Amino acid sequence: MKKNKKYRWGIKLAALALSSSVLFSSLETASAATYTVKPGDSLWKIASQQGVSLQTLMSWNHLSSSTIYIGQKLNLNTMHTPVPKSPANLVQIAKQQLGVKYTFGGTKPSTGFDCSGYITYVYNNAGISTPRKTAAGFYNTAEKVSTPQVGDLVFFANTYKAGISHIGIYVGNNQMINASNSGVTIANINSSYWKKYFVGYGRL
Numbered sequence: 001m002k003k004n005k006k007y008r009w010g011i012k013l014a015a016l017a018l019s020s021s022v023l024f025s026s027l028e029t030a031s032a033a034t035y036t037v038k039p040g041d042s043l044w045k046i047a048s049q050q051g052v053s054l055q056t057l058m059s060w061n062h063l064s065s066s067t068i069y070i071g072q073k074l075n076l077n078t079m080h081t082p083v084p085k086s087p088a089n090l091v092q093i094a095k096q097q098l099g100v101k102y103t104f105g106g107t108k109p110s111t112g113f114d115c116s117g118y119i120t121y122v123y124n125n126a127g128i129s130t131p132r133k134t135a136a137g138f139y140n141t142a143e144k145v146s147t148p149q150v151g152d153l154v155f156f157a158n159t160y161k162a163g164i165s166h167i168g169i170y171v172g173n174n175q176m177i178n179a180s181n182s183g184v185t186i187a188n189i190n191s192s193y194w195k196k197y198f199v200g201y202g203r204l
Helices: 002-031 043-050 054-060 087-095 115-125 135-141
Strands: 034-036 073-075 143-145 153-157 164-172 175-180 183-188 198-203
Touching: 043 054, 054 073, 087 115, 087 164, 087 175, 115 135, 115 164, 115 175, 135 153, 135 164, 135 198
Parallel strands: none
Antiparallel strands: 034 073, 143 198, 153 164, 153 198, 164 175, 175 183
């Protein structure tokens, strides 16, 4: 009887040791995943493909700039926890940029944002992967909605050129957060200025 107990305990211990070995092996393999930079790649493009922010990818690889070279191996840290895709998280990230200056073509806080560059930055950092587009590009790909939810897009036309020309993020109570000539601010969609250019809402 005692021998049988010892035998069973021996099997359990062996199984536990094997499971632990497989687990640690899997962890090492996952954390060691890499990506080799190819022609046409950019750090932002790779981050977008992996569903993480540019800053996160730079942090994984201890990079101080977004400059990369063909053949470079990047750590993808596949054990990362995805950023929650929630409207509250998106708006929180959007509000963190309040006061950042307006820069035509700008896509990051350090240089400033234009309206679509701001949308691209906020959405990607909120875990919603989207390539850089113009306001019109976002309008063409967004699902049009008549009743907006927090985090939806707000579109305007003919602000400085014909057609869809401006975009913001709906934050509730007829307000949006956007990058305009005054920088990143919160504005009332029903104000005398924005109301006359308003087109509608969209959802990615």
